[in-house]
Amino acid sequence: MKNVKPAPFAYVRAQTLDQVFDLLEQHGDDARILAGGQSLMATLNMRLSAPDVLIDINHIDGLSGIEESNGKIRIGALTRHNEVAASPIIAEQAPLIAKAMPHIAHQAIRNRGTFGGSIAFADPAAELPAVSRAVGAEFILQGRGGTRTVAANDFFLGLFETAREPNEILVAAEIPVIPANEKTAFNELARRHGDYAIIGLAAQGGVDGGAFSNMRLSFFGAGDRPIMAEAANTALEGKSYSDATVADAQAALDADLDPMDDLNGPPEMKMHLARVITARVLAELAR
Amino acid sequence: MDKNVDISLSVNGQEVSRRVPARTNLVDFVRYELELTGSHVGCEHGVCGACTIRVNGAIVRGCLMLAAQADGATVETIEGVSESSEISDLQAAFHERNALQCGFCTPGFLLTAQELLSQNPSPSRDEIREFISGNYCRCTGYQAIVDAIERVAGERRQAAE
Numbered sequence: 001m002k003n004v005k006p007a008p009f010a011y012v013r014a015q016t017l018d019q020v021f022d023l024l025e026q027h028g029d030d031a032r033i034l035a036g037g038q039s040l041m042a043t044l045n046m047r048l049s050a051p052d053v054l055i056d057i058n059h060i061d062g063l064s065g066i067e068e069s070n071g072k073i074r075i076g077a078l079t080r081h082n083e084v085a086a087s088p089i090i091a092e093q094a095p096l097i098a099k100a101m102p103h104i105a106h107q108a109i110r111n112r113g114t115f116g117g118s119i120a121f122a123d124p125a126a127e128l129p130a131v132s133r134a135v136g137a138e139f140i141l142q143g144r145g146g147t148r149t150v151a152a153n154d155f156f157l158g159l160f161e162t163a164r165e166p167n168e169i170l171v172a173a174e175i176p177v178i179p180a181n182e183k184t185a186f187n188e189l190a191r192r193h194g195d196y197a198i199i200g201l202a203a204q205g206g207v208d209g210g211a212f213s214n215m216r217l218s219f220f221g222a223g224d225r226p227i228m229a230e231a232a233n234t235a236l237e238g239k240s241y242s243d244a245t246v247a248d249a250q251a252a253l254d255a256d257l258d259p260m261d262d263l264n265g266p267p268e269m270k271m272h273l274a275r276v277i278t279a280r281v282l283a284e285l286a287r
Numbered sequence: 288m289d290k291n292v293d294i295s296l297s298v299n300g301q302e303v304s305r306r307v308p309a310r311t312n313l314v315d316f317v318r319y320e321l322e323l324t325g326s327h328v329g330c331e332h333g334v335c336g337a338c339t340i341r342v343n344g345a346i347v348r349g350c351l352m353l354a355a356q357a358d359g360a361t362v363e364t365i366e367g368v369s370e371s372s373e374i375s376d377l378q379a380a381f382h383e384r385n386a387l388q389c390g391f392c393t394p395g396f397l398l399t400a401q402e403l404l405s406q407n408p409s410p411s412r413d414e415i416r417e418f419i420s421g422n423y424c425r426c427t428g429y430q431a432i433v434d435a436i437e438r439v440a441g442e443r444r445q446a447a448e
């Protein structure tokens with residue numbers, strides 16, 4: 001056939017996790033897991049990567065769906081973006097995720113793209129990695145020998161780099177139900193609705209009697225991975241919303257963020273935008 | 288390992304079986320193997336929406352899905368929804384409202400608009416804009432496209448009353 005873009009590869013529609021582990025062991029770096037394909041297929045079409053075998057995990061039972069039990073929400077890795085966006089459990093118990101979903105790509109892409117794919121891909125400009133840090137998510141990784149749990153705070157190691165071992169598959173994320181005293185806010189700047197953000201901020205934390213506590217400001221598009229603004233979080237502890245509080249948090253960002261030059265603009269512009277969205281997010285939290 | 292796959296799927300109501308290179312994406316499959324050239328190929332990395340195809344009832348990027356992944360699926364292209372008259376009102380409104388010039392983007396917009404109206408019978412103009420935000424049009428400036436979709440939404444609501 002004419003007009004084929006990617007380099008040739010074999011395709012396996014896996015039915016079980018064991019089959020995935022077999023293939024990952026046999027082929028190592030030359031095998032790639034195919035979930036929604038909304039990031040992977042683009043890199044294949046552009047020949048940015050050329051694996052020998054694609055392992056399609058879309059037909060493995062038990063990898064998809066959203067459930068709540070014992071104060072935790074479990075999102076299966078294969079759950080599509082549009083399922084997450086439409087979920088009443090997410091809307092009520094994990095509102096920060098609900099706020100982020102409409103900003104992720106576009107309808108046709110959200111019909112295929114998956115929660116787990118977004119986390120595993122670890123694009124520094126993507127919403128869900130940063131949101132998962134703010135909500136205190138944990139990721140369940142499964143390998144031949146069993147499962148292990150890695151906190152979102154320990155999962156993102158660098159540009160497209162995570163704590164997942166090459167022979168492991170991400171099977172689910174677990175998110176604590178939002179505590180009664182916590183509020184959420186989300187803001188991002190993008191060129192076109194649904195495009196990757198120039199910069200964005202997801203925040204969750206206590207707002208008790210007007211005072212901020214245990215606040216988690218988590219930035220995306222501000223470095224090589226999602227970044228928790230520790231200094232700003234500390235600056236906010238116990239403070240009530242005021243112009244002075246906002247200014248302190250903004251000033252603290254100098255210690256938290258060290259954005260790179262990218263296609264969107266120079267670091268100074270990103271620092272400016274980080275301060276702007278911080279003010280917006282704090283105002284939203286105080287509302 | 289074998290770099291070809293055998294697939295059987297339903298395309299516009301007809302069962303088709305083929306052996307294809309695993310790397311063939313769905314939009315190239317319908318265009319070159321089935322000669323259904325209404326689905327277009329623009330950017331090939333998910334940005335423009337010209338390749339929009341319906342798979343199991345939901346729109347997808349035809350350039351970001353393998354034909355192999357559509358094994359067993361129900362696929363509908365712009366040819367299928369045109370012949371069934373499912374979107375004839377949208378087509379008429381696009382035509383009358385000049386919501387196309389070169390027409391390269393139009394099949395993608397029509398399938399996207401149809402999914403919007405099936406989920407939300409009375410979208411606001413902002414909701415229409417947001418829903419079609421993944422489809423590029425280089426000619427019309429979008430205004431007429433939004434007008435056409437808004438008009439069909441109104442017509443369908445009236446017809447349903």
Ligand SMILES: Cc1cc2nc3c(=O)[nH]c(=O)nc-3n(C[C@H](O)[C@H](O)[C@H](O)COP(=O)(O)OP(=O)(O)OC[C@H]3O[C@@H](n4cnc5c(N)ncnc54)[C@H](O)[C@@H]3O)c2cc1C
Nearest residue numbers: 033035036037038039040105113114117120126170195333
């Ligand atoms: C035009 C366009 C705009 C987009 N805009 C945005 C945006 O604004 N924000 C955003 O966040 N995303 C955006 N995306 C990306 C989209 O959200 C992807 O769906 C997502 O990043 C990857 O999920 P996927 O399921 O498609 O993964 P795939 O593309 O299938 O996989 C991505 C990578 O993760 C690995 N992987 C996938 N699932 C697993 C798993 N369960 N375990 C281990 N490894 C796995 C794959 O091997 C691959 O390396 C956009 C995509 C496009 C094409």
Ligand code: FES
Nearest residue numbers: 329330331336350
């Ligand atoms: S060709 Fe598929 S989105 Fe552009």
Ligand code: FES
Nearest residue numbers: 388390424425426
């Ligand atoms: S009419 Fe030409 S691209 Fe839309």
